[in-house]
Amino acid sequence: MQIATYLLQNHTIMTLQEIIQPANKVYGKTPLLTDTPMHYCPGCSHGVVHKLIAEVIEEMGIQDITIGIAPVGCAVFAYNYIDIDWQEAAHGRAPALATAVNRLLPESCVFTYQGDGDLAAIGTAETIHACNRGENIAIFFINNGIYGMTGGQMAPTTIEGMVTSTSPEGRDVMLEGYPLKISNLLTILDGTCYVTRQAVHTPATVIRAKKAIRKAFENTLAKKGTSVVEFVSTCNSGWKMTPHQANQWMAEHMFKVYPLGDLKDQ
Amino acid sequence: MEEVKLMKGNEAIAEAAIRCGCDGYFGYPITPQSEVLETLMALEPWNKTGMVVLQAESETASINMVYGGAACGKRVMTSSSSPGISLMQEGLSYIAGAELPCVVVNVTRGGPGLGTIQPSQSDYFQTVKGGGHGDYKLITLAPASVQEMSDHLCLAFDLAFKYRNPVMVLSDGLIGQMMEKVQLPDYQPRLTNEEIREKYPWATLGKNGRAKQNIITSLELVSEEMEKVNNRLQQKYREVEANEVRYETFLCDDADYLLVAFGSSARICQKSVELLREEGIKVGLFRPITLYPYPVAQIHEYAKQVKGMLSVEMNAGQMVEDVRLAVNGLVPVEFYGRYGGMIPTPEEIVKAVKEKLII
Numbered sequence: 179m180q181i182a183t184y185l186l187q188n189h190t191i192m193t194l195q196e197i198i199q200p201a202n203k204v205y206g207k208t209p210l211l212t213d214t215p216m217h218y219c220p221g222c223s224h225g226v227v228h229k230l231i232a233e234v235i236e237e238m239g240i241q242d243i244t245i246g247i248a249p250v251g252c253a254v255f256a257y258n259y260i261d262i263d264w265q266e267a268a269h270g271r272a273p274a275l276a277t278a279v280n281r282l283l284p285e286s287c288v289f290t291y292q293g294d295g296d297l298a299a300i301g302t303a304e305t306i307h308a309c310n311r312g313e314n315i316a317i318f319f320i321n322n323g324i325y326g327m328t329g330g331q332m333a334p335t336t337i338e339g340m341v342t343s344t345s346p347e348g349r350d351v352m353l354e355g356y357p358l359k360i361s362n363l364l365t366i367l368d369g370t371c372y373v374t375r376q377a378v379h380t381p382a383t384v385i386r387a388k389k390a391i392r393k394a395f396e397n398t399l400a401k402k403g404t405s406v407v408e409f410v411s412t413c414n415s416g417w418k419m420t421p422h423q424a425n426q427w428m429a430e431h432m433f434k435v436y437p438l439g440d441l442k443d444q
Numbered sequence: 445m446e447e448v449k450l451m452k453g454n455e456a457i458a459e460a461a462i463r464c465g466c467d468g469y470f471g472y473p474i475t476p477q478s479e480v481l482e483t484l485m486a487l488e489p490w491n492k493t494g495m496v497v498l499q500a501e502s503e504t505a506s507i508n509m510v511y512g513g514a515a516c517g518k519r520v521m522t523s524s525s526s527p528g529i530s531l532m533q534e535g536l537s538y539i540a541g542a543e544l545p546c547v548v549v550n551v552t553r554g555g556p557g558l559g560t561i562q563p564s565q566s567d568y569f570q571t572v573k574g575g576g577h578g579d580y581k582l583i584t585l586a587p588a589s590v591q592e593m594s595d596h597l598c599l600a601f602d603l604a605f606k607y608r609n610p611v612m613v614l615s616d617g618l619i620g621q622m623m624e625k626v627q628l629p630d631y632q633p634r635l636t637n638e639e640i641r642e643k644y645p646w647a648t649l650g651k652n653g654r655a656k657q658n659i660i661t662s663l664e665l666v667s668e669e670m671e672k673v674n675n676r677l678q679q680k681y682r683e684v685e686a687n688e689v690r691y692e693t694f695l696c697d698d699a700d701y702l703l704v705a706f707g708s709s710a711r712i713c714q715k716s717v718e719l720l721r722e723e724g725i726k727v728g729l730f731r732p733i734t735l736y737p738y739p740v741a742q743i744h745e746y747a748k749q750v751k752g753m754l755s756v757e758m759n760a761g762q763m764v765e766d767v768r769l770a771v772n773g774l775v776p777v778e779f780y781g782r783y784g785g786m787i788p789t790p791e792e793i794v795k796a797v798k799e800k801l802i803i
Binding site: 247303 | 500510520534535542637649650657658
C-alpha cells in the first residue's frame, strides 16, 4: 500500500516496520556503494560523484571487469566506498598505473579518480601522456580549486583572486600563474575521444553528470581512446563556506573560468 | 634446447625477459642501457608470447606502470641507469609498501648528478640502504657476467613472486655493454589470467565473481595498524636474510687475505688474485651475489681465518661499510676504489693489496 493512500485512509501514525516495505521503496543505494561511512565533509561533491560512478558500473553490469585507480588527496580512500578491485597510486601517478592495467588486461574497464592537485599539478606529465597515447581508460577529475586533504592550499586550478592558505591575499596570477584549464588542454590531444566538464550541485547537473560517466565507460569498453570527465566541485570546508554558499559561489565564480559542457565528443 | 649466443648484457636482459614469461616491460631510454628497450622493440615479443613493451614518458611513469602491472599479478619489469633509477625511488617505496613483485634492472653509471655514461658501482647505497622513504628492502642481485644478466633476471622474477617484493638487478655499464657467450633460458609460458587468479589471490584483475574486492595499497593511517604492516615487512626481510644469501668464493680456503668485490669489480679482482698467487701471496676473492641479503655470516667466518680484507669497488667506498659490519673488528678491512666512470686494473688492485694489507 502506498504511504499517501495509507495515511489518507487511516489517519494514524505509522511504525518504522510499516514504512519500510518493498512497495514503499522509491530509491535505493546501489549495492556497489559499500556501507563504509564516507570520510568526506558534509556538502562535498566527492560523495555524489562516487555514488554516480557506482550506479553506472552497476547499471552497465561491469563490476567484475572494472578496476579503479585511486589518487592521493581527499579521494585516497575511494577504494573503501565502491566495491570493485582497486589500486592506490602514488600522488599523480594514477594514469601510469591505469596505462599498465589497460595494456595488460585489455578486456578490463579501467578508470582513474583524481583531484586537481593529483591530475593537474604533480601528475601533469602522466595525465597528458596517458591521454596522448589514447589509453582506453576513463579519467574522472574532481576540480574544486583547492587542496582539500592537506588543509586548503592553492591548487593549479585555483581561480584568480581565490583565497587559500597558500594564497592568503587571493591568487595573484602575476605571482602564481593562471588557473590551469587542463581539460581544454587535453581536448587538443589526438588520443582523447571525449572531454567534458560537469557539476553535481543540482538535480539537473547530477543527471547530466551521470550520463557523462556512462559515456566515458562506454567509450572505454569500445576502445575509443581516453575519456576525461571533469567535475567542477565544491570544497566547502576548504573554501570556508556552508555547503549551500559553496554551491552558489561555485556557480557564480568557478563556472566562468570552467564553463560546463562537452569540450570534445568524437 | 641449448641455445648459446654472443650478445651484450643489455640484450641478454631483453632476451631473458621474453623467455622467462615476462608479461610487460615499461621503460625510458637512458645510456648505457637503451639496448634493453631497443632489443625488445626489435624482437616484437607481443607477436610471440604476448608480452607488452611500452616506452614510457619518464622513469617515474615507467615504475608506476610497473606498479599497476604488478598489482594485477603480472610479471612486469623496467630497466634504467642511475639517474633514471633515482627517479624511480618513490615508486619502489610504494611497490615495496604494497608488497608487489617486480624486477628493476639498474645498469649503473657514474654520478652524482648527470655524471658520466661510463660504468660505476656508486648506486650500492641507494639500492641496499633504502633510496626511497620508509623501512623497506630491495632484494638485490649483482651479476658479474652477461650470462648472469640472463640468469639473474629469471631468478629475480622468482624471488619477487616468492616474497612479493621488488627485486633489483644491480649491474653496471660494463656488463651492460660487453659481449659474451650466453646460454639463454628455455621459453617459459606466460601465466593466463585464470592461473594468476589461482596463484595470486591478491591480484587486482577485476572481481570476476570473487566475493571480496581486492585492494592494493600502501596506506594505513592508524599508527597501530601501520606498525603491524611494518612488522610483517620486517618478518619477511628476516626470512629473505635466512634463505636467500648467495655468494661465490674463489681460492678462499687457504687465503691469508681476502678481496671482497661484486659485479664487474669481482671479475677484475679474479685476475688480481691470480697475479698475487703467482707471487706467492695467498689471496682469495669473496663475491657477494646478493647485496641484500648480504652474506654477513659467511664474511664473518672468513674473518676468523684471514689477516685482512680489501673491499674493491667502482665507487668511493660503499660496500666496504657492510664488509666492516660483517667482520666486526676481527681483522682490518681496507678499501680500494676508482670512480666517476673509471675502472680499476688488476695491477692497481695488486698494488693496493700490498700497500694496504701486507705493508
